[in-house]
Amino acid sequence: MQKRDLISITDFDKEEYLRIMELAKGFEEKPNQDLLKGKVVATLFYEPSTRTRLSFETAINRLGGKIIGFSDSSSSSVTKGETLHDTIRMVSNYADLIVMRHPLEGSARYASEVSKVPVINAGDGANQHPTQTLLDMYSIIKTQGRLDDINIFMVGDLKYGRTVHSLLMALSEFDNPIFNFVAPPELAMPDEYKRFLTSKGIRFFEHREFTSIISEADIIYMTRVQKERFNDPIEYEKVKNVYILRNKMLNNTKPTMKILHPLPRVNEINADVDENPKAYYFTQAENGVYTRQAIISHLMGLI
Amino acid sequence: MDKALQVSAIKDGTVIDHIPADRLFDVINILGLYNSNDMITFGTNLDSKHLGKKGIIKVANRFFQGQEIDKIALIAPHAKLNIIKNYEVIEKRVVEIPDEIISIVKCFNPKCITNNEPVKTRFLVVNQDPIELKCHFCEKITHEKEVVIT
Numbered sequence: 295m296q297k298r299d300l301i302s303i304t305d306f307d308k309e310e311y312l313r314i315m316e317l318a319k320g321f322e323e324k325p326n327q328d329l330l331k332g333k334v335v336a337t338l339f340y341e342p343s344t345r346t347r348l349s350f351e352t353a354i355n356r357l358g359g360k361i362i363g364f365s366d367s368s369s370s371s372v373t374k375g376e377t378l379h380d381t382i383r384m385v386s387n388y389a390d391l392i393v394m395r396h397p398l399e400g401s402a403r404y405a406s407e408v409s410k411v412p413v414i415n416a417g418d419g420a421n422q423h424p425t426q427t428l429l430d431m432y433s434i435i436k437t438q439g440r441l442d443d444i445n446i447f448m449v450g451d452l453k454y455g456r457t458v459h460s461l462l463m464a465l466s467e468f469d470n471p472i473f474n475f476v477a478p479p480e481l482a483m484p485d486e487y488k489r490f491l492t493s494k495g496i497r498f499f500e501h502r503e504f505t506s507i508i509s510e511a512d513i514i515y516m517t518r519v520q521k522e523r524f525n526d527p528i529e530y531e532k533v534k535n536v537y538i539l540r541n542k543m544l545n546n547t548k549p550t551m552k553i554l555h556p557l558p559r560v561n562e563i564n565a566d567v568d569e570n571p572k573a574y575y576f577t578q579a580e581n582g583v584y585t586r587q588a589i590i591s592h593l594m595g596l597i
Numbered sequence: 598m599d600k601a602l603q604v605s606a607i608k609d610g611t612v613i614d615h616i617p618a619d620r621l622f623d624v625i626n627i628l629g630l631y632n633s634n635d636m637i638t639f640g641t642n643l644d645s646k647h648l649g650k651k652g653i654i655k656v657a658n659r660f661f662q663g664q665e666i667d668k669i670a671l672i673a674p675h676a677k678l679n680i681i682k683n684y685e686v687i688e689k690r691v692v693e694i695p696d697e698i699i700s701i702v703k704c705f706n707p708k709c710i711t712n713n714e715p716v717k718t719r720f721l722v723v724n725q726d727p728i729e730l731k732c733h734f735c736e737k738i739t740h741e742k743e744v745v746i747t
Contacts, residue, residue, distance in 0.1 A: 379716075
């Protein structure tokens with residue numbers, strides 16, 4: 295059997311998205327299943343990402359697997375100048391699966407071509423983070439009961455935000471999505487994604503600010519305006535406080551509407567939203583464990 | 598007869614015609630013609646019906662192939678190659694951009710793995726005119742004006 299990797303969200307098709315959703319539901323109902331017993335998983339985190347690493351390591355532990363790896367590159371042989379190629383060659387002799395996060399874009403695709411064992415991309419720079427997208431989809435299907443006919447508002451940094459780009463690609467596989475983009479011009483959705491939507495005949499609307507139209511939203515997907523994405527700190531200061539969601543803005547939204555955020559947030563969701571039942575971001579993070587259990591089991595053919 | 602050939606004929610070799618005038622020296626560079634011992638004549642800012650102003654290069658005793666032609670296509674997508682044998686044009690070739698480009702173009706994304714570790718670049722040609730190359734690794738698009746040949 296040819297090994298399967300998950301590097302980009304487009305490595306999976308609609309059937310596989312739905313399969314992951316189904317499997318994740320099973321793991322949510324019964325989290326502890328010894329499918330990885332006797333297997334070793336390497337978690338190679340070349341840059342720190344506490345949430346993603348803990349979520350993966352929880353998923354692996356709940357599946358009964360053993361973990362090797364490092365949580366930032368200063369404790370690995372990278373500091374001695376070892377290339378990614380050599381590290382992956384070596385680790386793929388030790389482990390049955392590699393989960394990797396790396397600051398360079400394209401590093402995960404490259405690692406998957408060097409490795410003998412499956413590679414899961416846990417984020418390669420600003421490029422892809424497909425397990426985040428699958429957990430976002432799981433959160434949508436769990437709260438809305440469907441992935442078709444979703445009206446989603448994407449808010450904040452739509453230019454550099456890889457999570458919104460991947461979610462856009464994935465939801466475009468389903469019927470009749472409507473995308474509403476809320477962002478300053480400096481952080482607007484890139485043309486290539488808008489062209490992609492147009493080519494598929496998918497409706498999208500661009501807004502400079504929150505409007506009363508959020509009453510139509512099924513999902514509001516908030517993102518952090520990341521300081522490190524700006525070359526000019528003055529540009530960051532100008533936009534950082536523009537797109538803040540406050541509890542009083544949610545009065546006329548649908549009762550079933552949910553607010554998602556890939557976390558960590560800074561101030562873009564006011565703390566007064568947290569107690570609103572429409573706030574879903576902490577449960578969303580929890581869903582990450584079940585989704586990652588599903589992805590691992592699926593790729594390794596364990597289930 | 599081809600007007601260009603009347604200017605100064607070569608016995609055997611290749612005439613690269615229809616190069617955008619401002620890319621003439623790029624074509625000379627990528628083909629490494631500055632190191633050649635063969636006779637080379639070139640002209641630029643010649644009138645062209647299609648390009649406005651065009652450049653032309655004549656190289657004696659050289660017959661370009663494979664990756665060299667891919668490189669020409671990336672810089673001068675409308676170039677035509679006239680293959681000369683014994684003062685006769687024996688073949689006219691239009692350059693074509695292949696579907697996939699391996700190792701001859703640099704990814705414009707400085708954070709791409711190919712610019713940081715010894716990895717061969719690889720691109721899918723997603724648009725021919727203007728050229729748009731999608732990096733197989735970082736998935737970013739390198740546009741025609743950003744194309745740097747290595």
